[in-house]
Amino acid sequence: MQLMFERDFPAATESLAVVRAAVGEACRQAGGGEECAEQLVLAVNEACMNIIQHGYALAPAQQFRLCLMQDDDMLVVHLLDNGRRAAVADLRPRELDDLRPGGLGVRFIRETTDELAYLPPPAGFTNLLQLKKRIT
């Protein structure tokens, strides 16, 4: 597994554009096409939104860490934070016929990635979310 990018970001919505640029760049560096990059950018953006909004309840003094790695033909994304402890139930998408604003993020992540899991976090963090996407 080769580390391509690692950086801490303030848990603020201003961070999202920088996160998107980093993910798109890593995907292209790894040989991914535009569609692959767009989908992974969308997934990671949504996962960061969850951390900013629900994990930290919009507390921009807090931070989260983004790590991007390549493992053969897979891009592996780790998002680490110290917010509210997340549960597997948080990864359940809402039904699509439930036409309320919001709640689409988990569905976007599920539909654009190949694997999605909470792993045991390393010391100093409460959550480690891992996303994997095959490079195409």
Next chain:
Amino acid sequence: MEIDIKERSPFKVVHLSGDVDMHSSPAVRQAILDGLKGKQPLLVELSAVTYMDSSGVASLVEGFQTARQQGSEFGLAAVARPVLSVLKLARLDKVFPIHASVDERLARGD
């Protein structure tokens, strides 16, 4: 992200450009809801949008539902490819009225 509001009688047209994300979507939501006051028909022109996340989609859904509740028209025009991709992921591409362009909707009349 920029929001530009134009009158194209009888429509109000909300032009969006750039990235519509969690940082910018509160302003988009407000512009759409303000535009719907007075029950004026409203189009959201999306040809220059480079990115949209679920919070941007939620703003469009809220506009659509507000218009439906008050019996006014709400539609999307010139939907850029990145926006169409997320609308398809959300299965909303068949829910919103989508027009090829603002001019096309205006030329149709009614």
